[in-house]
Amino acid sequence: MGRYVIRRLLQMIPVFIGTTFIIFAMVHALGDPVAALFGDKAPDPAVAAQLRQQLGLNDPLIVQYGNYMKGIFTGDLGTTFSGQPVTELLKTAYPTTLKLTVVAFTFEVIIGIGLGVISGMRRGRLADTGVMVMTLIVISIPTFVIGYVLQYLFGVKWGLADATVPEGAPIQSLLLPGFVLASVSLAYVARLTRTTIAENSKADYVRTAVAKGLPRRRVITHHLLRNSLIPVITFLGTDLGALMGGALVTERIFNIHGVGYYLYQGILRQNTPTVVGFVTVLVIVFLLANLLVDLLYAVLDPRIRYA
Amino acid sequence: MRGATQAKFAAGAIAIALAATACSTSSSSGSSSGSNANGVVRAWWGDPQNPLIPTDTNEVNGGAVLNMIFEGLQHYNPKTGVAELANAQSITTTDQQHFTITLKPGWKFSDGTPVTASSYVDAWNWGAYLPHAQNNTDPFFTSIQGYDAVHPASGSPTAQTMSGLKVVNDTTFTVALTQKFSLWPDTLGYSAFYPLPQSFFKNPTAWEAHPVGNGPYVIKSWTKGTGMSLTPNSTYSGNYKPKNGGVDLKVYTDPNAAYADLQAGNLDIDNGLSNTALKTVQSDLNGRYLNQPAGINQTISFPLNQPKWNTAGAKLVREGISMAIDRPTITKVIFQGTRTPATDWTSPVLGAEGGYSSTLCGDVCTYNPTKAKQLIQQGGGIPGGQLTISYNADGPHKEWVDAVCNSINNALGNTNACVGKPIGTFADFRNQIQNKQMTSAFRTGWQMDYPLIQDFLQPLFYTNAASNDSHYSNPQFDSMVNQANAASTKSAAVSDFQNAEKLLVTDLPSIPLWYQNGTVGWSSNVSNVSLDVFSVPVYTNITVNK
Numbered sequence: 001m002g003r004y005v006i007r008r009l010l011q012m013i014p015v016f017i018g019t020t021f022i023i024f025a026m027v028h029a030l031g032d033p034v035a036a037l038f039g040d041k042a043p044d045p046a047v048a049a050q051l052r053q054q055l056g057l058n059d060p061l062i063v064q065y066g067n068y069m070k071g072i073f074t075g076d077l078g079t080t081f082s083g084q085p086v087t088e089l090l091k092t093a094y095p096t097t098l099k100l101t102v103v104a105f106t107f108e109v110i111i112g113i114g115l116g117v118i119s120g121m122r123r124g125r126l127a128d129t130g131v132m133v134m135t136l137i138v139i140s141i142p143t144f145v146i147g148y149v150l151q152y153l154f155g156v157k158w159g160l161a162d163a164t165v166p167e168g169a170p171i172q173s174l175l176l177p178g179f180v181l182a183s184v185s186l187a188y189v190a191r192l193t194r195t196t197i198a199e200n201s202k203a204d205y206v207r208t209a210v211a212k213g214l215p216r217r218r219v220i221t222h223h224l225l226r227n228s229l230i231p232v233i234t235f236l237g238t239d240l241g242a243l244m245g246g247a248l249v250t251e252r253i254f255n256i257h258g259v260g261y262y263l264y265q266g267i268l269r270q271n272t273p274t275v276v277g278f279v280t281v282l283v284i285v286f287l288l289a290n291l292l293v294d295l296l297y298a299v300l301d302p303r304i305r306y307a
Numbered sequence: 308m309r310g311a312t313q314a315k316f317a318a319g320a321i322a323i324a325l326a327a328t329a330c331s332t333s334s335s336s337g338s339s340s341g342s343n344a345n346g347v348v349r350a351w352w353g354d355p356q357n358p359l360i361p362t363d364t365n366e367v368n369g370g371a372v373l374n375m376i377f378e379g380l381q382h383y384n385p386k387t388g389v390a391e392l393a394n395a396q397s398i399t400t401t402d403q404q405h406f407t408i409t410l411k412p413g414w415k416f417s418d419g420t421p422v423t424a425s426s427y428v429d430a431w432n433w434g435a436y437l438p439h440a441q442n443n444t445d446p447f448f449t450s451i452q453g454y455d456a457v458h459p460a461s462g463s464p465t466a467q468t469m470s471g472l473k474v475v476n477d478t479t480f481t482v483a484l485t486q487k488f489s490l491w492p493d494t495l496g497y498s499a500f501y502p503l504p505q506s507f508f509k510n511p512t513a514w515e516a517h518p519v520g521n522g523p524y525v526i527k528s529w530t531k532g533t534g535m536s537l538t539p540n541s542t543y544s545g546n547y548k549p550k551n552g553g554v555d556l557k558v559y560t561d562p563n564a565a566y567a568d569l570q571a572g573n574l575d576i577d578n579g580l581s582n583t584a585l586k587t588v589q590s591d592l593n594g595r596y597l598n599q600p601a602g603i604n605q606t607i608s609f610p611l612n613q614p615k616w617n618t619a620g621a622k623l624v625r626e627g628i629s630m631a632i633d634r635p636t637i638t639k640v641i642f643q644g645t646r647t648p649a650t651d652w653t654s655p656v657l658g659a660e661g662g663y664s665s666t667l668c669g670d671v672c673t674y675n676p677t678k679a680k681q682l683i684q685q686g687g688g689i690p691g692g693q694l695t696i697s698y699n700a701d702g703p704h705k706e707w708v709d710a711v712c713n714s715i716n717n718a719l720g721n722t723n724a725c726v727g728k729p730i731g732t733f734a735d736f737r738n739q740i741q742n743k744q745m746t747s748a749f750r751t752g753w754q755m756d757y758p759l760i761q762d763f764l765q766p767l768f769y770t771n772a773a774s775n776d777s778h779y780s781n782p783q784f785d786s787m788v789n790q791a792n793a794a795s796t797k798s799a800a801v802s803d804f805q806n807a808e809k810l811l812v813t814d815l816p817s818i819p820l821w822y823q824n825g826t827v828g829w830s831s832n833v834s835n836v837s838l839d840v841f842s843v844p845v846y847t848n849i850t851v852n853k
Contacts, residue, residue: 044442082354092532155571251560261560264560270732
């Protein structure tokens with residue numbers, strides 16, 4: 001197990017270097033960021049030259065990348081054009097997005113798996129059909145439509161929730177955005193759980209457990225659910241990364257100043273350090289979430305062993 | 308089915324409870340007359356792109372804050388746009404080139420230090436010094452003697468201060484310009500000319516984190532990227548004392564989010580209304596909405612550096628294209644009336660006295676498809692066979708460019724005469740203009756720096772001027788601008804500039820399209836909301852209802 005983890009961690013190094021370089025090159029290809037600093041006006045050539053030199057934009061791409069990587073190892077991720085260190089942005093943005101992700105993830109797990117179990121146990125009945133129809137509707141509507149509609153209804157028309165998230169992003173104001181962010185994945189989780197539950201409920205070990213006289217509750221949680229959750233966990237693990245990256249739309253609708261906000265602004269202003277810094281952290285989150293999923297398999301199913 | 312019925316009852320009960328709470332929350336926002344002097348205004352804001360240094364801020368979000376925390380030598384009247392003396396007691400000249408500026412005594416920065424002649428001279432020198440790489444120095448300091456030495460076009464500066472600036476005593480300094488510029492004193496209300504306190508020069512980075520000025524407000528707290536809280540400045544000595552207890556600026560990324568907050572009563576001032584919001588804003592806000600022309604115009608420019616566009620025939624073609632554009636319909640349909648069809652190259656905010664004219668462009672800017680087709684044929688057709696209008700795809704331009712092209716195509720009876728040409732990013736778009744790579748028409752827009760006709764003409768059409776995107780050059784135009792700058796009275800200067808502007812009607816380096824309007828919507832929580840000539844809310848005047 002320990003060796004497996006170390007091997008997986010070592011594999012992250014080339015992935016890390018590869019992604020940072022690709023992102024770096026992509027932002028670089030967007031063009032000259034200095035011109036965009038001047039708004040609708042033509043840049044003053046002398047100032048533009050001065051800025052390019054200060055920002056190191058005159059060096060070839062590979063040298064710029066080298067300088068950037070050198071900075072990373074000393075904890076310096078560069079600065080935005082307004083002089084804010086990117087590390088500071090990361091510190092304000094990630095906790096906010098993480099909070100939102102946790103809220104969304106909780107919705108996803110509780111409601112998603114809950115609905116899945118209910119509809120899987122009552123196949124073909126009203127509850128099952130209801131869940132299937134509802135999830136189908138949610139999946140087919142784009143997130144931003146759900147977002148704007150719920151924001152209008154709950155935030156503006158009925159005044160039940162904050163229309164946007166205030167400074168500091170308190171948990172109660174994140175409930176609505178969290179639900180919107182979770183909605184589509186939630187529907188997938190429900191459908192995935194339903195299918196595996198439906199399949200496994202006919203398995204021999206479930207019949208044995210029932211025959212043994214175990215209470216229904218215990219059969220479901222300890223025998224049925226534990227074995228049915230493996231594909232669901234795989235989905236949830238990859239989705240954790242996707243939620244953090246995909247929060248961009250939800251964050252815009254509810255004015256949450258998280259990762260999506262800074263990433264969007266970084267791209268708009270062509271600030272390479274901001275974009276690369278945020279994407280790099282996202283990549284690391286993705287990689288770690290995947291590792292965690294793989295380790296969870298072993299916990300859920302003792303037959304799976306890592307050497 | 309007993310369970311199901313109970314569930315239905317529960318759902319019904321919840322719905323009723325929700326409706327009840329909704330009623331109670333909405334009725335609590337009702338307003339009564341009278342104002343609350345300590346009430347705080349919550350206003351829309353965007354994250355400033357650059358540090359909040361006066362010489363480094365050239366966009367509206369940073370500019371809005373600078374105008375709140377600083378007061379310069381002059382202040383543009385929020386209603387008329389006329390420059391009025393603020394921190395300056397007098398600005399005098401005998402030859403329109405050498406100016407003596409006297410300050411009102413006793414003015415202080417919010418940290419208690421006095422505003423002196425050096426506060427201005429040092430700030431201007433600091434901003435103009437090339438190694439500081441400030442991006443808002445042109446055209447503000449370029450006219451001061453010695454600018455070339457601190458800010459050479461290439462190479463390193465040979466001096467740290469501009470020779471044209473001299474401190475006489477604590478309240479007086481003199482300015483020598485490189486050439487006559489009669490309207491120069493009227494430029495001094497712009498933010499680039501604001502003074503800076505001693506603390507700035509000691510440690511610019513520390514100052515940037517917590518800017519200190521001499522204006523009506525002070526910054527109480529600032530969370531970068533999220534918001535800023537401003538309170539009235541007790542040491543402020545000017546005429547625009549705040550009528551509210553402060554302003555909280557909230558950063559929004561999506562204009563729709565701000566609008567939702569405005570409707571929900573979490574925001575008072577929203578001057579970032581989106582096109583979607585503008586469709587329903589009148590009824591949504593019960594008329595708490597303002598829509599008035601701003602100092603911004605939109606034009607289509609032509610690359611006169613390309614030989615095929617720089618012929619006598621091409622001139623007729625440009626005239627024809629201008630007449631083929633149905634401005635009133637496009638402004639109404641595409642922009643919901645938030646643009647006003649243009650009749651000259653300036654803006655209505657200048658007023659007739661300041662040089663705006665509703666007749667200057669005349670027939671050339673009036674829709675006349677028959678004449679348009681005739682002129683284009685007479686001029687030898689569109690150079691290259693097809694007109695492309697380039698625009699930056701990251702801005703909201705596609706809709707109107709397509710509409711303009713449709714209008715031209717309809718007039719010419721040819722569905723391929725004109726097409727829009729998107730260019731990925733604004734930076735790339737600017738680069739192509741700058742490097743003279745444009746081969747056909749492209750969109751241009753101009754936001755005035757100060758409400759002067761000079762600012763709408765000289766930086767855009769003077770030979771080799773900084774923003775002369777069409778690379779227009781006409782010696783006659785240049786000499787008329789020079790003459791206007793040497794005029795001894797404001798009215799003479801304005802009429803000289805208008806004469807120069809008349810040359811643009813025949814040469815048409817760019818086609819005026821429309822003036823952009825400023826819009827603002829506000830909540831029932833505040834009153835006395837207005838926009839100044841720069842389309843920024845006049846924050847000091849806003850009162851909070853009791």
